[in-house]
Amino acid sequence: MPDAPPVWQAGPVTDLYAEPVAPMLAKAAASLPEGDGWLYEPKWDGFRCIVVRPPQDRIDGGLAPVELTSRNERPFTRYFPELLQPAIDQLPPGTLVDGEIVVPGRPAGLDFDALLQRIHPAESRVRRLSQETPAVFVGFDLLALG
Template sequence: MRPMLATAADAPPAGPDWVHEVKWDGMRVLVDVRDGRLTVTSRTERDVTAAFPELDGIADTYDDLLLDGEVVALDEGLPSFHALTERMHVGERRRAETLARSRPVTLFVFDLLRLFGQDLTGQPWTARRRLLEELELDGPSWHVPQVHDDGEALLRVTADQGLEGVVSKRRSARYLPGRRSPDWRKVPHRRTYSVVVGGWRPEAGSGASSAGRLGAVLVGLPDGAGGWRYAGRVGSGLAGSAGVALLRRVRAAGAGSSPFVDEVPRVDADGTHWVEPRVVVEVRTLQLTSGHRLRQPTYLGVRSDLAPDDLQEVGDGG
């Protein structure tokens, strides 16, 4: 089974028909318990049980249940996707147990899909939630977080606390495995940054670079010492005329080597045409990680009103 998915929205829906939850920055999983055996699967139905030994104890809670939730790694009290990447791809049990001591995870459970052999997906959210709360699933590494009636207030609070956003759910909604439904709506907090372009890559399969289309730009943020720290590769938002116009600008700024003070990962550097750091662009991103990398960035446009020196004065491109 694949989990139900939410559709994107600009704001949480209002009214008594809706309930609202914190959107956690983690890894979506289904947790299946049958006859004392635990199986954890990813959104793509990959078995990741070995990666999260902290969840073993859920198998001792009830004989038969299927839970939907998010595995989260906390860093100084806040969810950190960067920290989670150290855990989510580990397939060797002993290695996972070692990492669990230094980088533990928590499962936030938000839905109950089966209990004692009964399929609950056809029940409304309110019925599933009532049963989930009655189970009192509160262990050392798993927790059922609160839900809230006021989506706008929760959106403000999550923004203030640096959380990922809000998911709103229609109280009467059935659970639709593997489907994206308007009965679930997500409003993530995406921040914008002004960044400098340090390189560009042609679109894959577009032929020779001199005649190709723009596939992605490599961008940087000020390092605090007058240089540029690599912040990631931006490909989303470059289709059509936006990419054509930006490619014209960056081609005119060609350089022989990387302008970034730190090493660019080979997967990003290979095939890149380096440019002088003089074109400033605006990007929207889900998060700036602790390693100063943009997560899921989208290109918004050229900041012709800003020069690279303006970013150095700000200090962080924000």
């Protein structure tokens, strides 16, 4: 019997930055896989986000040093200014990370309502809320590394 074709196969990447990267979305399953080698995460109550840290030559060519993009390829960068410098400091150029933007709640947990307030057209409000209810990025898939 022939081997089944691979579901995913690594191969050469010509240009990760030419097109937006879409995150892998969850799919319904009748049961969870069992056995060694499986890890599970909680459902994060946030916004799915791809953090894009372009290669240095692209930054030198005029691209922003960090872009935050929603799972629907909408820009998040302006709504979460507090996430930009940590990404610059912690991720080398040429890195893509898939994850979730969340707002920690009080006293514990996550505050989705506070997160929803962050998507606002007024820059002054975005700045104020980034101080009052700062978001954090929970990365869970490293798509490219420098």
